[in-house]
Amino acid sequence: MKVSPSILTCDFARLGEEASFVERSGADWLHLDVMDGVFVPNLSFGPPIIQRLRPVTPLFFDVHLMMEYPDRLLDAFADAGADSLNLHVECRSPLEPSLRHIRQRGLKSGLTLKPGTPAEAVFPYLPLVDMVLIMTVEPGFGGQKFMADMLPKVSAVRDEARRRGLSPEIQVDGGINRDNAADAARAGATCAVVGSALFGASDPAELVRYIQSC
DSSP states (O other), X not given: OEEEEBGGGSOGGGHHHHHHHHHHTTOSEEEEEEEBSSSSSOBOOOHHHHHHHTTTOOSEEEEEEEOSOGGGGHHHHHHHTOSEEEEETTSSSOHHHHHHHHHHTTOEEEEEEOTTSOGGGGGGGGGGOSEEEEXXXXXXXXXXXXXXXXXXXXXXXXXXXXXXXXXXXXXXXXXXXXXXXXXXXXXXXXXXXXXXXXXXXXXXXXXXXXXXXX
C-alpha cells in the first residue's frame, strides 16, 4: 500500500517541519484534510496553507475536501498546488462536472464515502475517478478508532472496479495503524491515510515500511 500521512494530527505551528518529517519517513503522499465547518463540525485550512506548503516538499498532495460545496474552490486548490482533489459523494456540489473539471485541470480526481454511505453510491462515478476513499471513521476529527466493519465496503468497490476493468486507488482513512493495515490491504485498499500512529511512532520510517509492505 501507499502511505499518505495526514497532517491533521501534526503541530500546525510547524507545518513546514512536519511536512519534511513526513518526507523523511519514506511516505508516498501527504494527505491534506480540508474542513469547512459545515460539511463536518470542524475547521482546518484552505488553499493559502497548501500554497505555502507546496515549495517545502515534492510529495504528492492528496487533498481531501470535506466541504459542502467544494466545486466553488476547485480552481483555487488546483492553483495552490494540489495533485489530487477528493470530494465527498455526499456533498452538495454537482459531482460529474466537478470530477471532469478536476481532470481537465490535470489533477487526479477522487470520491469519498462516509461510513454510513453504501459502496454503491460511488459506482456510477467510477469511470471519472482515479481514487475512491473509504472513511473508516466519521470524518472531521483525528485520533478516532478504526471501524473494521467498513472493510466489506472496500472489497465491494474493488470488485466493482475490477468488473468494469478499472483500477482506481482505493484509500482507507481513519485509525489506520500496525494492527489493521494488513486487513485493509487484504480487503482491497491500495493506499492508507495514517495520522496519530505515524506522528506518535517511535520509529516512523519503520512503520511506513511495514504498511507499504502490506
